[in-house]
Amino acid sequence: MDIGKNGAITRDIPIIPLFPEPGEHQYLANDENVFYFRTNSDAANFKIISFDVEKNEWFVIVDENPSAVIDWARVVANDKLVLCYNEHLDTRLEIRKLDDSGELIKTIAFEDTISSWDHYGRRDLPDLFLRVESYLNPGILYRLYFEDYNVESETTELDGQAPCLLYGYGGFGNSILPKFNVKYVLFAQNFDGVVAVANIRGGGEYGKTWWEEGRGVNKPNAVEDFIAAANFLVNNKYTRAAKLSVMGSSNGGTVVASAVNRRPDVFGAAILDVGVMDLLRFRNFTIGHLWLVEYGDIEKEDELQAILRYSPLHNITAPGSSSPSYPAVFVTTADHDDRVVPFHSYKYLAELQHSVGQTMSQTNPLMMRVYQNIGHGYSMPTMKAIEKATDLFCFLENALGYEFHF
Secondary structure, eight states, X not given: OOBOGGGOBOSOOOOOOSSSSOOOEEEEEEETTEEEEEEXXXXXXXXXXXXXXXXXXXXXXXXXXXXXXXXXXXXXXXXXXXXXXXXXXXXXXXXXXXXXXXXXXXXXXXXXXXXXXXXXXXXXXXXXEEEEEOSSOOOEEEESSOOOOOOOOOOOOOSSOSOEEEEXXXXXXXXXXXXXXXXXXXXXXXXXOEEEEEXXXXXXXXXXXXXXXTSGGGTHHHHHHHHHHHHHHHHTTSXXXXXXXXXEETHHXXXXXXXXXXXXXXXXXXXXXXXXXXXXXXXXXXXXGGGHHXXXXXXXXXXXXXXXXXXXXXXXXXXXXXXXXXXXXXXXXXXXXXXXXXXXXXXXXXXXXXXXXXXXXXXXXEEEEEESSOOSSSSOOHHHHHHHHHHHHHHHHHHHOOOOOO
8 A cells, every 4th residue: 555645545555355255344442563363254143253464364263152132342441352152032241352362351241231332442541331221120230340239120010910111112123122121110110011012023132043033024024023922921921911011112002013913812912112013005105115124025026925915904803703803903003103204103093993993793902193293202301201101100000990099
């Protein structure tokens, strides 16, 4: 490489791809000509590799763990490699040597189910700071060498009588890890309830393979997984169908709505928040064309047939002799949602009321709330968040007879 005066490049430089195919490749550090990466190239759960640019040689420092995903990696304290593993939603840290051996120095495990959302460290600094949180813990900041902690809670008697809230997402390779959620705490405390999160296929909790098994033509797997999670809760007496409320937002709204269409008898109530309901036309609006890899392309016959199996709008079945009534349904959307446009919710609820709501056997409410002056829901004014949470709890209290304990 020739660099002239003022840093100008004086001749063409060939750009050589380091990885043979697109993927997630994170640069970590380098020692002169040796560069270190976290990558999912030929490793769905990620591995740590080094690349010598002079010798043009790859070397695997930490190989892929078939049952644990490397959520993130950081080089600190000159030659320490910190890896954060997620294995069956249990988080642990591994501290290793940053060399070809990748020798394990220390493992830090957590007794509680936590997530390490934020971390900060630099190679020229001696410490790494870590922020962890869980469903009951809004967040604690630790230095690298920290002590384990416990969270004590009361145990709910498993007699099938407890109210239960089941959440699911299952899409885009996103991992739904333990994170403090005020609504979950209120539900558990004020309804004496059980909160469950279904880490279904389509997410990233078990790496790229877990996502691949729940997207495109495999998307119905996410729906079946969610139904299986609901059956697990009922069969193991955490709750019963009449007291089981389910909730999903965005892609999660799509999955939960499809599950309700498939097995309406399994659920007592469903909250469907800003879901993608019309899977034949989503590509025509705003950024919907970017979701073809997730939901499929109707111009491809095999993907069209898969879509027709689970598209929420196109699989609503009226109650009858062989089809049970729908649970109570609360659809929510926002008038300024430019990601999942409101027409998805409008069309779904209209079809639901037309095909299901007019039948004599459907006595559970089929409702919708359109929130004004907010978008898809990633961030909103505090009062709007309180308004949405209030509507959710009021709906559950009235639809399922939950008793709210102050």
